[in-house]
Amino acid sequence: MSSRGVILGRVRRAIADVRQDDTPYGQAIDRSYLREHGARSVAETVDLLAENLADYRAVVHRTTDDELSELLMRLLAERGTRTVLVPPELPSHWLKAVDATRVHDRAQSTPAELDRVDSVVTACAVAIAETGTIVLDGGPDQGRRRVTLVPDHHICVVHVPDQVVSSVPQALERLDPTRPLTWISGPSATSDIELDRVEGVHGPRTLEVVLVSGQPRAEATS
Amino acid sequence: MSGTFVGMPAFPEAAHEAVHNATLRGNLRHATHTIRAKRAKAVAEVSDWAALREAGKQIKDHTLRHLDRYLVQLEESVTTAGGTVHWAADADEANRIVADLVKATGETEVVKVKSMATQEIGLNEALLEEGIHAYETDLAELIVQLGKDRPSHILVPAIHRNRGEIRDIFAREMSEWGRPAPEGLTDTPAELAEAARLHLREKFLRAKVGISGANFMVAETGTLVVVESEGNGRMCLTLPETLISVVGIEKIVPTWQDLEVFLQTLPRSSTAERMNPYTSTWTGTTDEDGPQTFHLVLLDNGRTDTLADEVGRQALRCIRCSACLNVCPVYERAGGHAYGSVYPGPIGAILSPQLRGTQSEIDASLPYASSLCGACYEVCPVAIDIPEVLVHLRERVAEGGLTTRDGNKVVLKPAKGHAAERAAMRAARWAFSHPGALRTGQRLASRTRRFHPRTLPGPGRAWSASRDLPAMPAEPFRDWWQRTQGGRKADSK
Ligand code: SF4
Numbered sequence: 001m002s003s004r005g006v007i008l009g010r011v012r013r014a015i016a017d018v019r020q021d022d023t024p025y026g027q028a029i030d031r032s033y034l035r036e037h038g039a040r041s042v043a044e045t046v047d048l049l050a051e052n053l054a055d056y057r058a059v060v061h062r063t064t065d066d067e068l069s070e071l072l073m074r075l076l077a078e079r080g081t082r083t084v085l086v087p088p089e090l091p092s093h094w095l096k097a098v099d100a101t102r103v104h105d106r107a108q109s110t111p112a113e114l115d116r117v118d119s120v121v122t123a124c125a126v127a128i129a130e131t132g133t134i135v136l137d138g139g140p141d142q143g144r145r146r147v148t149l150v151p152d153h154h155i156c157v158v159h160v161p162d163q164v165v166s167s168v169p170q171a172l173e174r175l176d177p178t179r180p181l182t183w184i185s186g187p188s189a190t191s192d193i194e195l196d197r198v199e200g201v202h203g204p205r206t207l208e209v210v211l212v213s214g215q216p217r218a219e220a221t222s
Numbered sequence: 223m224s225g226t227f228v229g230m231p232a233f234p235e236a237a238h239e240a241v242h243n244a245t246l247r248g249n250l251r252h253a254t255h256t257i258r259a260k261r262a263k264a265v266a267e268v269s270d271w272a273a274l275r276e277a278g279k280q281i282k283d284h285t286l287r288h289l290d291r292y293l294v295q296l297e298e299s300v301t302t303a304g305g306t307v308h309w310a311a312d313a314d315e316a317n318r319i320v321a322d323l324v325k326a327t328g329e330t331e332v333v334k335v336k337s338m339a340t341q342e343i344g345l346n347e348a349l350l351e352e353g354i355h356a357y358e359t360d361l362a363e364l365i366v367q368l369g370k371d372r373p374s375h376i377l378v379p380a381i382h383r384n385r386g387e388i389r390d391i392f393a394r395e396m397s398e399w400g401r402p403a404p405e406g407l408t409d410t411p412a413e414l415a416e417a418a419r420l421h422l423r424e425k426f427l428r429a430k431v432g433i434s435g436a437n438f439m440v441a442e443t444g445t446l447v448v449v450e451s452e453g454n455g456r457m458c459l460t461l462p463e464t465l466i467s468v469v470g471i472e473k474i475v476p477t478w479q480d481l482e483v484f485l486q487t488l489p490r491s492s493t494a495e496r497m498n499p500y501t502s503t504w505t506g507t508t509d510e511d512g513p514q515t516f517h518l519v520l521l522d523n524g525r526t527d528t529l530a531d532e533v534g535r536q537a538l539r540c541i542r543c544s545a546c547l548n549v550c551p552v553y554e555r556a557g558g559h560a561y562g563s564v565y566p567g568p569i570g571a572i573l574s575p576q577l578r579g580t581q582s583e584i585d586a587s588l589p590y591a592s593s594l595c596g597a598c599y600e601v602c603p604v605a606i607d608i609p610e611v612l613v614h615l616r617e618r619v620a621e622g623g624l625t626t627r628d629g630n631k632v633v634l635k636p637a638k639g640h641a642a643e644r645a646a647m648r649a650a651r652w653a654f655s656h657p658g659a660l661r662t663g664q665r666l667a668s669r670t671r672r673f674h675p676r677t678l679p680g681p682g683r684a685w686s687a688s689r690d691l692p693a694m695p696a697e698p699f700r701d702w703w704q705r706t707q708g709g710r711k712a713d714s715k
Contacts, residue, residue, distance in 0.1 A: 010526035033273035131497035169482035183501035188453035192362035203453030
């Protein structure tokens with residue numbers, strides 16, 4: 001018999017004592033846990049996102065759509081970035097003020113080539129306020145998973161409040177499981193040496209998150 | 223089966239050694255107390271913790287009750303998404319499958335992301351016999367691998383090493399494996415992490431094959447989930463051309479929605495964070511993004527035997543968060559190595575004897591590696607009643623009875639002569655001559671009182687099997703033990 005048959009046979013014998021229960025799965029689990037923790041206004045949810053991102057050592061900036069390009073230029077210049085990775089459909093006006101050389105990730109590019117790029121700028125799919133998490137789903141404004149992994153500096157742009165949800169349950173509702181997802185909560189870290197947290201091991205050691213609101217800054221509600 | 227550390231002394235002897243190693247104990251104590259306090263804070267942040275814990279338990283129990291159905295569904299969805307599914311009944315078969323898959327790529331090097339399942343089956347050693355070098359990329363695993371050492375904790379496997387030891391290991395061994403440690407390496411954690419980053423980066427960038435485990439597999443979508451901190455997981459999951467994931471059959475959850483429970487409870491229970499730095503999910507293969515070939519090896523290796531045990535099967539709910547290790551007074555004293563398995567601490571004490579059977583001395587003694595204080599049960603995010611399973615396994619060791627090995631029902635003989643009793647006595651002598659190991663937990667002892675009237679818990683269980691025992695007094699077991707020298711002196715209270 002194949003091992004598949006062997007294992008399935010063992011499983012069936014192992015659970016032979018269990019009473020037949022045909023409750024549909026949707027009703028089988030008591031899901032009385034909360035969909036989100038606490039009641040917050042939209043502005044407060046965005047504030048919580050900013051706070052939790054910063055708590056896990058992401059550098060948080062807030063700006064408006066009009067001023068985004070200026071801000072990105074400044075952030076990249078301050079970092080001394082000469083080359084910046086750009087996902088295929090990053091809105092072109094985001095980088096219009098940026099001097100650094102654009103690098104595109106092609107399917108044939110090798111990881112070693114990406115390793116020589118200074119920074120990467122992407123959008124995101126959703127951001128979670130309660131946990132300070134941004135989620136990438138490989139959309140055309142985010143690029144392949146590796147572009148946000150190999151370079152040492154990642155700037156991620158989040159549209160607020162549209163892309164912000166409160167909680168993990170709400171994020172999963174918005175996400176498409178068939179896409180490869182990367183959930184990021186702060187820069188990579190390790191606590192393997194005497195439980196001392198050290199930021200930045202293999203992923204980007206610097207994570208900057210730019211929260212962009214549609215309206216001019218003066219009218220922002222937060 | 224593999225996974226037993228060969229020549230491993232039974233728990234009491236191994237623990238005895240550990241207790242006398244001051245560095246080890248100091249490191250462990252610092253570590254477990256630090257995480258313990260952080261975890262309590264992270265859990266207190268979510269007001270619905272009890273409901274999340276209950277839902278997690280129910281999801282896992284439901285899955286186990288219908289495991290055949292969900293395994294078949296998972297196989298279909300992974301296959302539809304472009305992956306290939308393999309089934310491995312035991313460690314040898316899993317190792318053979320992986321070795322053949324690697325050889326088919328023509329590669330002789332693989333990068334690995336920390337995985338309990340591949341440690342359990344001894345994959346690295348098996349691959350080496352086939353001429354394939356497996357590089358561990360988790361910082362702690364790297365420390366363990368370079369130090370030719372064994373892991374001692376689920377989450378922080380090098381918890382028994384302090385920074386000075388790590389510096390020495392890096393300075394001495396890195397050049398053997400690839401890029402040497404930087405000149406003048408000091409023992410600051412940041413410098414050590416940087417040395418690991420540089421050493422491993424060249425391996426990631428050229429790796430063609432990655433090997434992983436998974437924290438969860440979603441049956442309805444075929445999605446696998448890896449939860450990590452350092453980014454070495456992302457490297458292994460996305461840069462290579464071929465990805466091979468070895469995952470225990472109990473890691474299934476039925477639906478995508480179920481992740482909303484575990485992605486809240488796992489990070490808070492393990493690293494005591496609201497969310498761990500990186501979580502990767504993937505469903506089969508994605509065109510032009512990540513590995514273009516994906517193999518999933520579904521591993522039994524004693525899990526179906528565990529599933530056949532009505533009391534013991536709850537151990538399969540475990541999501542390997544390691545919270546139970548960090549609160550365990552016995553683990554804190556004895557250290558992870560004493561458990562003689564890749565699964566240390568309270569979960570190891572109930573999982574290893576079930577996955578491997580209770581024939582060996584170490585596995586027969588593991589159910590006694592506990593004071594039954596109940597702290598492990600309190601913190602477990604899937605509510606595994608570890609004390610209940612421990613008592614059940616003690617009964618099995620002492621009295622024998624019906625169990626399942628390799629899918630067959632077998633009747634175990636009671637442990638020969640008074641072997642179990644002797645093991646129990648040794649464990650007891652160790653534990654009770656170190657009352658500090660137990661004091662922390664004693665206040666919780668009342669929670670296990672439901673076990674007391676019929677059978678004497680703790681090391682005395684084997685004892686009570688062959689002697690009439692007075693009704694369990696309400697006093698703490700430790701006090702009772704010391705007062706009566708384990709029942710040998712007349713109970714004169
Ligand atoms: S038994 Fe519970 S607490 Fe221990 S590692 Fe498993 S899930 Fe975590």
